[in-house]
Amino acid sequence: AQTVTQSQPEMSVQEAETVTLSCTYDTSESDYYLFWYKQPPSRQMILVIRQEAYKQQNATENRFSVNFQKAAKSFSLKISDSQLGDAAMYFCAYRSGAASGTYKYIFGTGTRLKVLA
Template sequence: AQTVTQSQPEMSVQEAETVTLSCTYDTSENNYYLFWYKQPPSRQMILVIRQEAYKQQNATENRFSVNFQKAAKSFSLKISDSQLGDTAMYFCAFMKLYTSGTYKYIFGTGTRLKVLA
């Protein structure tokens, strides 16, 4: 069975600094997707970035980038130039495609990030 591990329950970073959130996963699948979602307090989870496992190039979205190491099964999120609005819970998620066509997510426990002024 697939598992996703986020080993940092809480982190903090100074505004404008860079922070990296770690995520590791375990799977025997070869084709899958990985995601980082952000959940601000009392708000819905919002997709930050996604990575297709068959792509070697690391995904980037503005200040957000990933370091995807397929062999090591590692998928870390780097936030550059941190802003106060980045304060949120961050979830790493793995997606397996079932034969039924269902796209089921498997989540980690989350990392609570606080950006300090």
């Protein structure tokens, strides 16, 4: 079975600085997808970034980028120029590829990010 581990329950970053959130996963599959979701106090889960395992290039979305290390099964999220609005819970998630027949996400336990003014 697949597992997702986020070992940092809480992180803090100074406004305008850069922070990296860690995520590791375990799988025997070769085809899968990885996601980072942000959950502010409103509870709304917002997709931050998505990575297909078959792509070697790391995904980027504006100030958000990932460091995807497939062999190490690591998928960290880097937030550059941190803003107060980035404060939230961040969840790493795994989804199997099409051949698996399963479509559910497997989530880590989350990292609470605090942004200090």
